[in-house]
Amino acid sequence: MGDRMIRVEHVSKEYQLGVIGQKIMLDKADSPLGKRLTEHDLHEGRINDKGMFMALSDISFEVEAGETLGIIGRNGAGKSTLLKLLARITLPTVGRILLNGHVASMIEVGTGFHSELTGRENIYLKGAMLGMSERKIDQKLDEIVDFSECGQFLDTPVKRYSSGMYLKLGLSVAAYLDAEIVVMDEVLAVGDTAFQNKCIQKIKEMSESGRTILFVSHNMALIRSLCKRCIVLDQGKLKFDGKVEEAIRYYTSASFYMEQARELEQLERTPSHNPNRVACMTYIKILGRTRFAMREILRFMLRFRLLERVGQLCLRVGIWSADGTAAAISFVRLPNACEGENETYFRMDTSRLLPGKYSLELLLVDMDKSGLMVKLDALRDVIAFEILPSEDWPVYQMYKRDWGYVELPLFIE
Amino acid sequence: MDSVSDKEQWKYCIEPERGRLELGLRNLWRYRGLVHLFAKRDFTSKYRQTVLGPLWMFIPPFLTTIVFTVVFGNIAKFPTLDSVASGDMVVPAFLFYMIGNILWELFSNILKHTAKTFLANARIMGKVYYPRLASPIAAAFSDLAMAVIRLLLFGALFAVGVVCGSVSVRMSWTMLFFPLTVFQLMLLGLGIGLIIAVLTVKYRDIGFIVDFALQLWLYLTPVAYGLQLVPKRWIGLYMLNPVTPIMTTARYFCFGEGYVQVGYVIWSWVAVLFFFVGGCILFNRAEKTFVDII
Structure with missing residues (x-):
């Protein structure tokens, strides 16, 4: 312990507002997205002077090796954007992220499956996409299949899988990744309870074996059971970084409006x-x-x-x-x-x-x-x-x- | 926070786009397994759940060749010669059209598939990181595999013709150089495809033009007719189309006769490398943040 695994330094991410490409649409106030955002976000100062939407602004934090960090926040707070930056799916506008290991992303686990291919072929494809070599997958194939509970359908095209099986297979491949850093975005939101528990167990095992995990969820019970430390994002800003109980308390009290009365017309x-x-x-x-x-x-x-x-x-x-x-x-x-x-x-x-x-x-x-x-x-x-x-x-x-x-x-x- | 100096302690650094050029070829090599699997996926999933299965690999070029032979060869009576024959050898129209079709199909398929890279894979690329170049390269290899299989059929027909003596051409040692032209077509298809892929991220309009432009391009290239049809004084202009020298050279290598001029071959290589390198650079710029725009 004590080794730093991730350091995020003053990272911001801007997005262009409105529909891109057509001149007429550049007038932000006219585009539906621009309008929806401006009403609320100009107020909150989330649009900067260049007219860009700040999905993240000036985020800094560090994560140690073997730590499981929870990330909570309301919809649109910037959680997924942060994970996308960490997973190199897109680049930050300002700041930098330093990493001491390979990042594997588990954002929507079913993506990347090809419906015409069989379960087995998809395991290899998905594994390769996440940076695993064919030999590594060979070694782990049995474990993956075992974990996924899809053994008997392994040579059936995944288009015939039920959505649950689809998800189980996706999760299983990702669960056996050998990356040092794993980012997960609401991965357990679906699937039956028994499988969910199995996954929680697996994530705990991964964490114990020294993997660094970043875990996004709206489910506080899950966050609580998996993480010791947690950060709270709100409106693209890092609002809290600390113990999980305090973070959850901070998060819920921030969204809880404990007043006698409230005007509702202007709310987003x-x-x-x-x-x-x-x-x-x-x-x-x-x-x-x-x-x-x-x-x-x-x-x-x-x-x-x-x-x-x-x-x-x-x-x-x-x-x-x-x-x-x-x-x-x-x-x-x-x-x-x-x-x-x-x-x-x-x-x-x-x-x-x-x-x-x-x-x-x-x-x-x-x-x-x-x-x-x-x-x-x-x-x-x-x-x-x-x-x-x-x-x-x-x-x-x-x-x-x-x-x-x-x-x-x-x-x- | 410490200064920039301790950057060495870290293995990876994710920074904003600085306009630096890193093609990430080493990274791509690390993911070669993925390229292989992508190519295999594209190739094998194409004919699943079809009755005729792999036969479909042969049917389209075969039908086009027959149509070309009938329409352009027999009805329009276009010459299937690139130059005045040196002897009494005439390349049979069917073989002439077939090789042209197979090569053109290869080129246009690679171009089309590459041009759709970002659009077709937007969902996956928005969720998982892998070197984006893996997708078009894999598509190119899967198209190449298809072309190779078709070329084998062509070779078989050619050999049958030669052996039976009904074809008045011989097998030539120049055939050994034939793969070079295939490689050149691949690079050109990839290069132009990459440029279009980058442009379609912002301007979808271009995607609509591709099919139409390719059709037009086909008729500007000696596929449905021999180079002899083109008037002498237009040849210089006509050869500006980089596919033309490749096509005539390929046929020369294949049949051992035809039209080859070193100047035009060099020009075609210059054009191919220009498009390929340019395409890679543009693609490299766009791949890092295209998910924000698409």
């Missing part, structure tokens, strides 16, 4: 969201306290605007816990919503939620007769509340992480 919507906003949420207010005891109920008022009549308007509420996992969900129809401004009062039964901080995600959706939902407006981390542990069940505070987030009432018959 998720990119996938329908741009011609039929509906727009404008204001939310928590009625009563934002920190309350277990067994209490949350009341809030929501204002939203409807531009036209909607078939069947519904409100979906996602309750997210502080470690980044979904804790619960609520759903209600809004039959009385009318065109124009609406003000509706809600009462959500939070009495069975365990103590902790929770953040609300709000979605206005239009549900048609077949139950299909069309998103009209969606916002994450709208407002947060905290449930305080009650005197009679202090135990819930301590083990919540392993117990889930909801307590179901249990009675003796």
Whole structure:
């Protein structure tokens, strides 16, 4: 230990805004991407004086050999850009990255497979792409096949694989890489639980054998179990570098809006969201306290605007816990919503939620007769509340992480 | 943070583009296994799930050759001679068109595949690092393998003709130099393809022109007709097309007669090296950050 493996020095990465190549598009304000970014990011100072979008700005950190570094941040914070720079997929605009070993990237593990080729042929292809020699793969083939659980399909073209098998195979090849540095971007987001656990075990083994791992995930539980140190990126800047628990606390508190009320109209919507906003949420207010005891109920008022009549308007509420996992969900129809401004009062039964901080995600959706939902407006981390542990069940505070987030009432018959 | 001086302690350094020229040939050599696998993948996956399988390697050039023989040879009665024959030897039209077609196919396939390098592999290249040059080179080798197999068929037909005596040409020692012209065509296809690949990253328009331009180019090259069709006073201009001297030289090496002029051969090599080196340099510049733009 103690050997430095990676040093990132004042690295920035700029991206050209707007559609490139056509003169008309160079007028940034006219292009859809430019517009979407400018509204929000000019405000945040993320567009520099040259009109370039700063995906990363002035990032510096070091990683020691054998360390597993977690990288967390919200969507668009620059995590993937950072990994791409480390993996040499693209170059930084400013600064430099010094490495003491070969980097293997596990960004979207299934890529690089050729659908007409068999599993075996693809293992060799993928291995070579990640810098392994044919002889090395020969040696490790049995282990890889064993790990992937795809043994009997090894000589079948991968186009006939299920998506799970596809992923398992991809992960397995990457898991047996002999690179000193491995970067992983949300690799475990898919796959069944048993295989996920196997992978976590494998990553731990890799780390113990001295490999340096950079691990990006939105799953705080995973980050917690794999990393000791963690960095937090926000708006392209390095906001925190330190112990994993502190980093997670920093990250969640930064995205948790612990206020009584909030204006919603100007908030950035998720990119996938329908741009011609039929509906727009404008204001939310928590009625009563934002920190309350277990067994209490949350009341809030929501204002939203409807531009036209909607078939069947519904409100979906996602309750997210502080470690980044979904804790619960609520759903209600809004039959009385009318065109124009609406003000509706809600009462959500939070009495069975365990103590902790929770953040609300709000979605206005239009549900048609077949139950299909069309998103009209969606916002994450709208407002947060905290449930305080009650005197009679202090135990819930301590083990919540392993117990889930909801307590179901249990009675003796 | 320490100064630049301790850079030596580190094995790799990732820095912004400084306009320096590193072709990364050593790195490419390290990844030769990948080039091999890419080429094998391109070659073997092409005819999977087809009934005729590898027969498809022969069918397209065979059909084109037949069409050329009928349309240009029998109907339009184009000469299949590059120069006035020295004796009574006449190269049979079928063989003349076949060799031209095989070589042209090789050239145009390499050019087309190379030109699509970035677009076709954008997804993979956006996720994994490997020397980008591995993709077009592998494609070129897979096209070469195809051409070699077709040339074997051509050789077999040629030999049958010679042995049966119905073909009035003989096997010539100049054949030994034939691979040189194939190599030259490969370099030219790669070079021009690389330049187009770089341009298409920003301007997709060029990709649309390629097919059309190649078709036009085919008719500016003596593939469907012999050089004899071209008026004497235009020859100098006509030979500016670097594929023309390569094509006539290839036929000369193959049949032991035809049109070879050292000046034009040198010109074609100059042009080939210009395009190839230029293509490599441009490609090298573009490969590092093309994922940001594409």
